[in-house]
Amino acid sequence: MPMPSASVPKPRKPRPSRARGLRATTGCLTCRKRRVKCDELRPRCATCAKSDRECLYAPAIDCSGKPTPNGSSSANTSTPPTQGDALVTSSSPAVAAKSVSADNEHRIFINSPELLFDSPLTNVASVPSPHSVPEWYDLLAEDAINNIDKYNLHLDLDRTRLSRRQSPVPDAGNIDPQLQVPKPDQEAEISTQEQWNCPDNIPLTDDELVLFHHYVSVIGPILDLYDTSRQLTTTLPGLAVHNVGVLKSLLAVAARHMALINEPQLHQLNLSEHSVESDRSDQHNFPNSVLQVATQYYYETLHYLSQNLLYPSYSKSREIVATALLISTYEMFDASGQYSNGAWERHLRGIFWIQRSQNNNGECSDPLRRAIWWGWIRQDIWVAFRESRRVLTIWKPTKRIADLSPDELCLRIMYICGRCVDFAANEKKDGIITRIDHGGRLMQALKDWHHALPPSFQPIYKVSQPEPGNLFAPIWIHPPSYAAAIQTFHFARIIVLINQPSMGGMDDFRLRQRFLDDSVETVCGIAMMHHGKDHQGAFADFKALYAAGLCVQNPAKQTAILHLLEKTLDITKFPPKTLLNDLANYWRAGK
Template sequence: MPSPNSAPLEWYDLLAEDAINNIDRYNLNLDLDRTSFSRRQSPVAEAANIDPQLQSPRTGEGVSSSSQEQWNSIKNIPLAEDELVLFQHYVNVIGPILDLCDPSEQFTATVPGLAVHNVGLMKSLLAVAARHMALMHEPQLQQPNLDGQTPSSNAGNSVPLASPLIQLATQYYYETLHYLSQNLLYPSYSKSREIIATSILISTYEMWDSGGQYSNGAWERHLRGIFWIQRAQNNNGECKDPLRRAAWWQWIRQDTWVAFREHRRVLTIWRPTKRLMDLSPDELALRIVYICGRCVDFAANERKYDINTRIEQGGKLLQALEDWYRALPASFQPIHRVPLPESGALFAPIWIHPPSYAAAIQTFHFARIVAVINQPSMGGIDDFRVRQRLLDESVETICGITMMHQDNDLSSAMVNFQALYAAGLCVQSPVKQNAVLRILEKTLEITKFPPKTLLNDLADYWGAES
């Protein structure tokens, strides 16, 4: 574990190592010198001058607030016309995805305001916007990347980038790293809100650039680096600063999915202090994300304990999930259920509003499926019936909520595909398996992430179980 002072530097070293390797590997035609990614080797004073290429000119005196920081620009950073398009895409599309369960909308409302005064944050914002637009508009160019590193391309081949949007995104990504290399040793910057927001946007960029392959990949490795920064800044799910709190929840969402897919533990060591009864509805919607992480931890520890211990651990998690569900106010209940049509459909659409509460229910059922299928059983028909009832209920709810969102709700779809994948793990009937697969395929058409290799994973799982 890096020290608090070195955590941002250790994280950057992970980024820079992969970035430098990829310049040759993917024949990147970037307007940057690879030596620009070598961070300064000695501390710098707060009053030292920053590379003028990395900062907008500072004018005026006697300003207050964070604009006084040497690594911030007092005037708004000017945007070219094409950059404005990317900025608007971030505000209108990406921010709402990140803010799905945050009523204060930190990534939509606060981060853009910080970005117009910080070059590093602005470059990361433009990078993630361009990369997401490439996913939305040019899906035929997306190919699995076996190393999960930037940029998307066939692993091992030295080929130019196929998409202009991907090339633009990659340029902004590397410019972000260049900025970091020049500014991380400013103590105030390494502890700032700007760097934690930048780290989340970089991670989101890498998530969409990963091609769904996380083993030894950049996204998975760099999530660990963000964990170090969170620890160094004492960020957690209950800290007072709303941006730091929102960044922590967004990070743990990403890390929980990667941990689930990689069969490892979630990286956080934080434990909530507030009781369920003291949480607001919005806080309850976030608490289930934490409990879900504990269920993923349980699945990762499958071989470490004897069967009786595993049964006891699983029982405690299922009780924690039940306690959370019973603490929910009526606003988490469906406001409309569509009756099953006569055509023989297996699942009925379920509408829960607002979408953040629907996402919480999806996460609850995802977590419950993970806990149930990883909890050993001593056998017996009664135990089997209880477990099967829980799994059937979760599958029906997950599919019902997803079907209600399948028109254009991109933010919800980013949660729905994870729940659908878990639902597929516990469906045994070939008819239901095909139904889940069709719903998941439609959801992936909305998110464009992860790639449809996720469908193959489910099919392979069913084949191995048959």
Template sequence: MPVSSTGVPKARKPRPSRARGLRTTTGCLTCRRRRVKCDEQRPRCATCAKSARECLYSLPTDSPAGATSNASDSVQSPTSSGQGDASTSVTSPAPLRRPMASDIDPQLFANSPELLFDSPSTVGHSLPSPNSAPLAYYDLLAEDAINNIDRYNLNLDLDRTSFSRRQSPVEEETTIDPQLHSQRRGEEIVPWYEQWNSTDTIPLTEDELVIFQHYVGVIGPILDLNDPSKQFTTTVPSMAVHNVGLLKSLLAVSARHMALINAPQLHQLNLNGQAPGSNNNSSTHLATPLIQLATQYYYETLHYLSKNLLYPSYSKSREIISTSILISTYEMWDAEGQYSNGAWERHLRGIFWIQRSQNNNGECKDPLRRAAWWQWIRQDIWVAFREGRRVLTIWRPTKRLMDLSPDELALRVVYICGRCVDFAANEKKYDINTRIEQGGKLLQALDDWYRALPPAFHPIHRGSLPEPGALFSPIWIHPPSYAAAIQTFHFARIIALINQPSLGGIDEFRVRQRFLDESVETVCGIAVMHQGKDLPSAMVNFQAVYAAGLCVQNPVKQTAILKLLERTLDITKFPPKTLLNDLANYWRAEL
């Protein structure tokens, strides 16, 4: 011990305990609570990513009151008065942070336990930065585009090198693609930051008009099934005639779908047997001129992106997010049943990056961005389910069930369904008790959602069996978006029930079987009612019918479900009928 000049030992200065005085005041709350080192990376530090824990940061105390944010990884903290959209936001230069669950008004979650679930951790630590997200997305598109040119021996009228993005950005005001330069309308010109749009309407050929009308009449309603504002039917077409890239993607997805369903408008097209730039030696994948034309539009969209994605104003625009959804929808119909090995699954991940870079989520104030987010996650849920992976979102809703409108309720179940797919993913890293608890929370969330539904979601009509020997009575729920919500609810419940472990017991078995039987009857009843009448609904029905088949052991019912699924796929033309073989193989494997 040190001594003073008088020889009296000096009292050692007390050292703060590690549990208190030495604890750092920086880092995420999770690491601080665990008393481990944190590198403070956002949105997820390396320590939390490695240990698969949720990474949370506290809210700063000096945030301006009343500020709002729609960042996809922020959680708004409503007051106890029930105003679910009141929030405190973080302003620059402070990073976006989230409160701990214990700091949030518990009344927010009284009827919404799904809001407290941990966010998926599979992608949070590997995100590109907001500035590089559009370029990372384009790199995925361009890589697959070049590979497909070789794979299908395409002779498209495009330079292969045009798919290589430029290495350094240039001044946006002077170097916008010349063909997109804004035109004067009297004395008014488009601001420089929107020069990737044309002020004049882009002219359409006769063939393009037919394809455009198919989009408005068929594709738009499919994408807008759960959107009362009909953004993809009304807003996107009006934007497309002023933006080359969006127009090309619209024509690509519409032409691809027309070829897929053998649309009656085909006879109106004057394709002269070949599409522009096509090669007679192309693969049978491009057997029809219309598919070749759709492919041409698709590559022209990529060519447009290669020239414009470096411009920050375009990469943050509504046009790029609309274009990316249409590209993804084109790839959905072009996937031929492939997921992990196809462009569709890869590019859904790229759209996730774009959504994150724009802070888009399911509660955006901009109706188009909000609609694009919901359409994207609907596609990703199906791919994630088929691939046994988790859904690519780390956003969580902030509104209480009691504060949602009927249309918002119809969307909320899509989010809960995504969490059920997460639960079913092939990441069995929890013990059986934890899995049982997680499944119970999901089932409680689904039950809370169902009990919050207004009468508009109840069946208008329950019919009798349509024919002798039929097993499923038609169930009519109107409007179709509410019927789709009920189908999604039962799809999610089936997935949660068949993936939740059980400790056994006859009573538990009976309850579970009763729920599964009820879901099968409802799913198939709605699908029978819509049979051949509603293409947008059929795009939801086939998923629910397939899930219903997963929990049926009776051979007679299996045969009936297989026939119903086949008739539904005859309407949707997606996915291929190999899905029937997958279901039959699943049944055989259980014997």
């Protein structure tokens, strides 16, 4: 009979020395790595909660060798990396991917740092109710009336009709037939259409066809820069030919942009149909004439909204968010260099209200709503950066970086960029240690994104050394969405590096400067490839070039960046060239 196991003496394992620390065999991964005691509380153990660290558990393995669904969990905040770890990255994704440690790969697999950033990012009191859509119309009407005086325009319009929202049952004798809702006997024929949509294509005049084509060929691709499905170029025009609000706002933004670029071939427009008093032989009068055409369409958009805004189905429709984004784009082209409390700033907040009321976000199942959300946040990031405020979104993505496609990676960097703009906002209430940790988490998120890039983000053309007389070497990344994503990455990294405090001494300073120099060279190299008529790329370049100028102290490089930025603004016509003066004044103030 075998003896009981209790009577069998077991050899005693050697105890690790105090210098090496005791190795934990249970508990969360963070405590095991630190060799500290863990109480194994989930989702966050007490040790990680006390030290404000990311708490991760290894996935449980079932009998088939697959992780169980509840085998891991993560905390609400990520582990602040050290200064060296946060800054170490590479300009080459292929090289960078090789440097990712096993621990880092496991952490990225479990979660992504940017998914753990605090939210909401706006004050709770400022979050509107789901019934805020009518207030957006009030903003539109107020700004439209103010613009009459701003441009000294003489339009045959009744201002009083724009100062209030009208009944959702329009008077058929006083409005354009295209604005009317279908009659009851027509509803059976258009059962698949909403009341506020036209069952047949809305006819376009020759002039409107010119404007429509300008939107499809120029403005749509600008708005779709980060979206390879091209929803705002392909799907939105299809809505416009059946919805007067979308159509009028599309024509308004097209005419407003044409007034900015003022190219001779655009003089084919017959402006007389829009009650514009102008001498078409006067070349200098063309921009103002087209501006009045744009304003006329803007008011016709408001007229349509006043008739349909109170229909519950319309306030929840794709058409209203499409109209809102187009009007915001109109205000973008119409905006001056300062945005605080301006029309564009207020309309960005108005779109925030509408997006909230529809629960739209960057991961909507509807590709058009998703594209509209990203188009809106892209505009808001620039205004927030220039006004030193936080980005308006309160949404956080749910997908991990490891699960994103290349096209989704282009969108994710925009979200991370928004978090970096938040970090740079003029709301620095936290202590220096907290801001160092926050900046470190952002740098880790940027690093993880860069490491996740596939080889397709590599340049297809890159000169190793600048040509004689140039300070920067051209870099060509294709397609344009990938180039824009890289520009956004460097824009975001520059913002964090110049706003993050440092206690690392000279070594940390040299490391920061090395990465700032790398970002400046990459940003300027990509911008050098867009000096033709590449409107798409230029709209990503001007933001990155401006940020590059903020971290350059060498006078020769400052001059080169200023020259690149000026040529880029010649293409975009937005923002105004006062941006050049802002950068020059910033350099003078730093001397």
